[in-house]
Amino acid sequence: MSKAKNSRTLKVDVLARVEGEGALYVKIQENKVADVQLKIFEPPRFFEAFLRGRAYTEVPDITARICGICPIAYMMSACHAMENAIGIKVEGQLRELRRLIYCGEWIESHGLHVFMLHAPDFLGYEDAIQMAKDHQDIVNLGLQLKKVGNEIVSFLGGREIHPINVRVGGFYKVPRKSDFKLLVEKIKWAQDASLEALEWLKKLPFPDFEQDYEFVSLRHSEEYPFNEGRLVSSKGLDIAISEFGNHIVEEHVSYTHALHSVIKGRGSYFTGPLARYNLNFDRLPPEVKEAARSAGLGATCRNPFKSIIVRTVEILYALTEAIRIIENYEQPSQPAIKAPPCKAVGYGCTEAPRGSLYHRYRIDCAGNVLDANIVPPTAQNQKQIEKDLWEFIPSHMNLSDEKLTRQCEQAIRNYDPCISCATHFLQLKIERV
Secondary structure (H helix, E strand, C coil), X not given: CCHHHHXXXXXXXXXXXCECCEEEEEEEECCXXXXXXXXXXXXXXXXXXXXXXXXXXXXXXXXXXXXXXXXXXXXXXXXXXXXXXXXXCCCHHHHHHHHHHHXXXXXXXXXXXXXXXXXXXXXXXXXXXXXXXXXXXXXXXXXXXXXXXXXXXXXXXXXXXXXXXXXXXXXXXXXXXXXXXXXXXXXXXXXXHHHHHHHHHCCCCCCCCCCCCCEEEEECCCXXXXXXXXXXXXXXXXXXXXXXXXXXXXXXXXXXXXXXXXXXXXXXXXXXXXXXXXXXXXXXXXXXXXXXXXXXXCCCCCCHHHHHHHHHHHHHHHHHHHHHHHHCCCCCCCCECCCCCCCEEEEEEEEECCEEEEEEEEECCCCEEEEEEEECHHHHHHHHHHHHHHHHHHHHCCCCHHHHHHHHHHHHHCCCCEHHHHCCCCCCCCCCC
16 A cells, blocks of 8 residues: 555545534544544634623523523523522422423434434435435434424423523423323324334444443433433542532643543543433333343443434433323422522533533522533533544544545534534633733
């Protein structure tokens, strides 16, 4: 092989089928990976900065605008952080409704990623439109699954995109039990559809690629996690949410507008569905565990390419949990509990579709935000995505540039990166002489 073939550069100027704008740069020199850069060049949006001075009650609605796909995650992390600050806890049926609206978000977000963004990679299609020419039934099924998730969010949140019914302390309005009748029928259909989807997905060709990841997610004493729990890892991390900043730090990297998160003294880690699954498999209901096993998964899975199956297992779980909540629902006497402000610092972390989403706020005695810190899942995963590419590329160097580029893009899409979410924070230092 000539030196020209031993050395090459792969550049993807704009990544396709991810949310937001980013690029990939890979340099191979003398048949070795010399450099990998996942470049996030969307301009920072400075959400933390313009939250300062806003009332604590406004924060859930403002942070929801960070992402049009997972607004509930931002609303929930914000609400939990504010409730932590002022010393209240939402329980009972209001807590159940929060889990239900989160179910809707997981279903619609995972449905979009699995069937529209990720599945085409495995079958060699440019996009879901091309895939639909040969696999129309599965694409239609995916669209209908996503629609069910959207309807749950709309039902409880007031609208599908940037819902308006979530507040610190609960909701502005809660449904009657009878209001759920039509929704239940659709959710039950979606349960069967997700099982059908798992049968189709398990037949996809998966690259042989397993890594010794440090998985990080919430873990609850009884439940598969949405809103609550301790932050744990597969290598011994076990902390309260308030300790997040003592163990996880953000580092600025010159070529990206997103900070890289690392665990102090250990480096990159992996958050998201694969992490939740590995750390909380024992919290899944028996029927969901059985579906996972039928789809070829065990209690652990270290192949990120199989995250497409894990996401669909989480869709099934969210549908199963939604049915449980609705069947046991009794309308609460009040839509929210009182949440008077006080001078304090509050911490919140919930499980967005893409992983653990951390919020910290400091508020004054009037409830105005003095400072804010938001660490989204994609920013946390960015260093691990790059590490995957460093490990994945050497065994695929025999591929043409075009095929290797596609494989690298697929490896990035394993994480369902939301680049827009990752770029709203950037420390800016100006030196004047």
